[in-house]
Amino acid sequence: VTLPFLQKLEEKVGKSLSIKLNDNRSTILSVKWEPAKIKVSLHRLFLQAPQEVFEGLARYLRREEKKISIAVKKFINNNLEQQRPSKKIDSNKLSTKGVCYDLVEMYHSLNGEFFENRLQLFITWFGNPKSFNKTKITLGLYHDSLNLIKIHRLLDSSRFPKEVVRYVVYHEMLHHVCRPEVSLKTGRRKIHTLEFVEREKKYPQFLEIDQWLKNYYKNYFKGVC
Ligand SMILES: [Zn+2]
Numbered sequence: 119v120t121l122p123f124l125q126k127l128e129e130k131v132g133k134s135l136s137i138k139l140n141d142n143r144s145t146i147l148s149v150k151w152e153p154a155k156i157k158v159s160l161h162r163l164f165l166q167a168p169q170e171v172f173e174g175l176a177r178y179l180r181r182e183e184k185k186i187s188i189a190v191k192k193f194i195n196n197n198l199e200q201q202r203p204s205k206k207i208d209s210n211k212l213s214t215k216g217v218c219y220d221l222v223e224m225y226h227s228l229n230g231e232f233f234e235n236r237l238q239l240f241i242t243w244f245g246n247p248k249s250f251n252k253t254k255i256t257l258g259l260y261h262d263s264l265n266l267i268k269i270h271r272l273l274d275s276s277r278f279p280k281e282v283v284r285y286v287v288y289h290e291m292l293h294h295v296c297r298p299e300v301s302l303k304t305g306r307r308k309i310h311t312l313e314f315v316e317r318e319k320k321y322p323q324f325l326e327i328d329q330w331l332k333n334y335y336k337n338y339f340k341g342v343c
Pocket of ligand 1: 289293311
């Protein structure tokens with residue numbers, strides 16, 4: 119940890135701090151108040167925090183404020199926002215045409231229907247439909263730093279209705295649109311925000327599709343699927 123920062127913060131808080139810096143986007147700030155010292159895990163971006171944010175952080179660590187201040191929350195959200203997309207993707211290396219479903223086709227039709235064709239994302243199949251893990255299954259992923267959606271090859275099958283697959287793609291596209299928020303209570307990053315959940319429900323036949331997926335998961339973990 120950069121010494122001046124730690125010293126400054128320790129002076130401000132008036133208690134011994136043990137600080138761990140991280141680059142982990144899911145834990146931006148976590149604090150454990152112990153009798154002798156305060157254990158803090160902090161995202162690296164706090165090293166560049168303006169005075170207002172620094173003060174807000176110190177007040178929170180001193181437990182003068184139960185919640186993280188608005189200034190701190192804004193700082194976290196704005197900075198994380200600026201950190202995204204930098205890497206480039208070679209679209210030739212993506213696999214989009216499956217046996218059953220064409221991901222690019224689905225993506226384009228969703229982009230037109232729900233996002234006014236504004237999104238510019240990549241999409242690809244991933245994983246092996248035959249050798250997959252029976253204790254954990256991820257049907258779709260969104261890689262923020264790459265603007266890349268990944269859909270598990272397991273879904274490239276007539277066992278999955280087209281509308282279900284399309285919905286999974288829609289869910290991942292929403293991740294690009296509805297930005298994660300940092301919870302005021304816990305300091306943790308929330309990915310499925312209220313806004314996200316509301317927009318998700320607007321998908322046609324959301325309830326039926328959701329139920330279909332829940333049943334699928336249930337059977338999957340029972341080993342029926
Ligand atoms: Zn999600």
